[in-house]
Amino acid sequence: MRGKDVRLDQVSIRFGDATAVQPTDLSIHAGEFFSILGPSGCGKTTILRTISGFIEPTAGRVLIGGEDMVGKGPNERPTALIFQNLALFPLMSVAENVAFGLEARGVAKAERLRRAQELLELVALGGYGDKKPADLSGGQRQRVAIARALAVEPSVLLLDEPLSALDLKLRQHMRAELRAIQKRVGITFIYITHDQGEALAMSDRVAVMSRGRLEQVADADTLYADPATPFVATFVGEQNVLRGTVATLSDDDAAIDTPVGRIIGRAKGPLKVGDSALVLVRPERITLGGTDDNQVPARLTARNLEGAAVHLHCAAPAQNFTVTVTNGPEVRALPDELILSFSRRDALVYPEGTLAHG
Amino acid sequence: MGSLARAYGRPLAAVIAGITLVWILVLILVPLGAMLEQSLWWRDAKGDVSLQIDRLYNEISTLQLDRAGAADPARQAQLDAAMAQKQAEATALEAQEKNPPKTYGLDNFTRMSGLHLYIFVRTILYALMVTGLALIVCYPVAYVVALASGPRKAIILTVALIVPYAINELLRVYAWLMILDYRGVINGVLAWLGFINLDAREWIPFLENPSAVFLAMIYTYVLFMVFPMVNTLETLDRNQIEAARDLGASTLRIHRRVIIPHAKPGIAVGCIMTFMLSAGSYSVPAIMTRGQGGDWFSQLVYRQFYESNNWNMGSAYAVSLLVVCTAFILLMMRLFGVGLRDIAK
């Protein structure tokens, strides 16, 4: 099995009057674990179904391994899709499910059952071939779906939130397993999810989507540390959000007048003096009593212990802050009045725009 | 259509669409159209055509006599020409007599005799009465089966209703024929009690009364009212009844405000089916009257086809029946605010 690259060339999709996907360019490398992350209704499933061939794009082209896919149905593309509900065939045995793709390709019965058995062993279900899907547990069904998709030796495996039905523990286990399988078979994985933890933990690169548009395509570290838009910044991880107006601009720096005074931060977009702007600071980048570029006096109102980390809820005039610190004896001895400080490199300034959480 | 092709591929989608189209055209629409067309024309098989032909042949015979007696060649030629002309006219008329031309119009509908019209109206009134009576009789039954009994009892009751429902309509009518016949069960019981003497043919002729048809018809179609109502009532959340009772509503008010409104689609379907079946029933009147009486409209239709051999008139009668049934369905749908999709559930 060898992975192929997938390219969307100015793909846009409309259903009647509604635009599901704005004109989009996207390049996914061969053999990459690529995730598309976004809230429900952002168009990520539409893109997946377009790549797999269930939806014809309204405009633009889909290329897989450099080949234009126009006019090719889902059964003619080198892709395999793992459905959100898995879509295992309930009337067939597990082995027949896995062998179905080979049956469709006219592989003789003995041969395809042998291959199915191999794949079932690959996903540690060697002894389950004769069972019906309904007799398996959630995690086992998951692995049958993977084996069934891999059986057709696809160049690109598409996964539509396949873990969403599992409980938390199993989900975390399956993440690692999926990543390991991808490493082993080496084909391109395109993974759709609304769970940032999944996307960041497994992927080589992640595309963040909102309202039918790609906000940013980058690796997990870049998304977290250097988000391109306020949507990405607030969708991935937590943020303290301050609103204000641009006072001065110099090089990369912007000074913003906010309810808690003037904040200096890194400009992340076209800003003009007098514009309204957003300042975003991650909770764990704020230190207590430090002497960084920005200092805000605030009163501690609540402490939320989360094991290794503690979330401190602080109130400054007309602005609440969350600060995440490492747990320790000093946290228990904190005074009520605090000085929150953070570096200008950690305060990201964006033009007013859409946030992920309202 | 596009989504069909996407789901099953073009060839298969074409087959599916083709079979459906054949069903619609060959089994439903075109036969109905053919019946409508048949009802809209008739052939004038008037007696005066034959009279004209007879008169022409008489004239020809007279001319032949004249010719035999005529000596003048000019006169003979004149008579020959006249004879040839008359012969041509007669031949044309004969062709017309054999195959009279179609005339289109509404005459088949307007020519319905007073008696037939009376039977038509009476059939519809009887069908309405059957429907109304069945509704009253069946509502409590449907209520008990769907709501007021435990699951086990409900199953047994359902089966108790399904068994007679599944038995051939004809046999159900036959059972009533046995009961009401001259030597039937009722007369037999009366004779046994000494009120009448069967050997002296003193029986009561129940079958000669139109209400015999009516009785058997209620028996035959009553269950078509029960099942639609049970089906809708089964979806009613019993807690709604409890809640209404808890709020102090009387039993009557609960039925009027909670149960009947919920049962509406079922009532509409039951009424439609019962009316349609009884208005168009041929089996019940034909058997109860042993093919003798002509009390029911469907019997008139049958006679037009198989006894008078007047298909045009028969089609017109059938179309009239269809129109009334369709009107009734539309009325019920309007009255109860239900769509066709509710009906077919």
Place this chain on the structure above:
Amino acid sequence: MSSSTESAGARLVLNIYIGLFVLYLFLPLAVMSAAAFNSFDYPSVTQWRGFTLQWFVALAHDQRLLQGLANSVMVALGVIAVSIPAGLCGALILTRLGQRSGTVLYSVLVSPVLTPGIILGISSLIFWREFGVPGGLFVAVMAQSSFIASYAMLLFLARLQRQDRTLEEAALDLGASHTLVFRRITLPFLAPTCFTAAVVAFLQSFENYNTTVFAIGGEWTLVTEIASRLRFGLSPVINVVGVIFVALTLIAATTYVLLKSRPAR
């Protein structure tokens, strides 16, 4: 878990009412069945002349009734052959059609159910005469199929509404051709309904009278033969047919109850 909506008195009245209703339904059938065993040659229960099975023997030698039975079975098989594919195709189209065009097609396809049976028989008779086909078994098949296909369609529609459409997509995505998807996924899913629909179609066809009597012409089925005999008087042989029908229905119903009341897994 009887609901306690009624007072005990009302409950009693309702139960008596239901009892009378069931009695009303069954008593005529019981009378008819009993008369089949009476050796009196007029079907009667009041003039009892002793138990006999002679009418069963008479039925076994009644060529016209037996031929009618054979004709009924042939017609019913024909109806299954026509109405199951038609109903299936109609249902497949309807589940894929948009709301508006779907409603129009739906109305046309269910209209035969709401049409009086004699109309269906008459229109088929007229239609097929245009092609020189006189009333007979074939026309009866066509006339019956027009509405039995609608019933089949309704059964298929109900089943298709519970279909998980991603199964077909998954099969397609795994490289199956459309015909393979249909054969391996769609048809197996619909197979139980095909069976149910075939049984329903058989029963509907077998006992149909109002449509058949117009379409049958000079031929006859079991049911039309029984009906035409009743013109000339009652015969215990007809009661025997009735007994057989009642017995078969009771057996089927009992089986159903036993299956249904068996504790669920």
